[in-house]
Amino acid sequence: MNIFKILALGCTISVFLSFSSTQAAEWNYEQELQQGCGKLKQYARLGKQYYDQKQYAKALTQFEDQAAWSHFCQINAEESGVNVTDREIEIANNNVGLTYAKLSKPLWARAWFLRNPDSKMSQFNLSQLPKMQQSTSLAGTYVAKNGFGQWDTITVKKLKNAYQIEFEGYYFGLRGLIYGPNLGSFEVEMPLNQKHAVYHYEDCQIDLTFASHPQQGQQIVVEEQQNTSGCGFGHNVSASGTYLKVEAK
Structure with missing residues (x-):
């Protein structure tokens, strides 16, 4: 009987501490939100x-x-x-x-x-911006807008025989600016004489097409196949979208 009381007491303390931690986290979030705003x-x-x-x-x-x-x-x-x-x-x-x-x-x-x-x-x-200067090099940094003033990024580096393409993307939940986003990334190479790359991983397929827009300049159009559960991204992270070149390499 005494053992039961001790275990029950320990359980009560554990639940109380968990509840207190939740309350503290909620209070800290609200405090940081109000301070930031x-x-x-x-x-x-x-x-x-x-x-x-x-x-x-x-x-x-x-x-x-x-x-x-x-x-x-x-x-x-x-x-x-x-x-x-x-x-x-x-x-x-x-x-x-x-x-x-x-x-x-x-x-x-x-x-x-x-x-x-x-x-x-x-x-x-x-x-008011200067006219677009078209470049023959695909190397550089490309971005697509994400929530809360943030950007998904594709970095293209020119290697000896290929372009190395690296994607870093995010999903920001309602509290993401404070708690942080979910993450996703992948890498793929593309021959120097090509403008289309395909990333494969398990049942994941992502197509990347390099293009040029008269008003927006160089860009990458990224399309995911319907089933991207095998991409290994964090919850709700998506690579799809149009990425604008913002820096040359």
């Missing part, structure tokens, strides 16, 4: 301050935080207590794009403006 005006103010001072690298850090948290706080408005409009997200994204333009990185600027392609603000800023 409470800094939105600060990110915008400091970004503009550095931008006006022509300290563009410092401005970029602030504006990228503004863009990420603006979207995150909008999605989690009930818990954060902060209401963010679509217009404010457009402004944040364009702030990043304008800063990249000042840093002489028009490809990155274009990608950020295209996060809101139907925005008149984005369309105007796109019209």
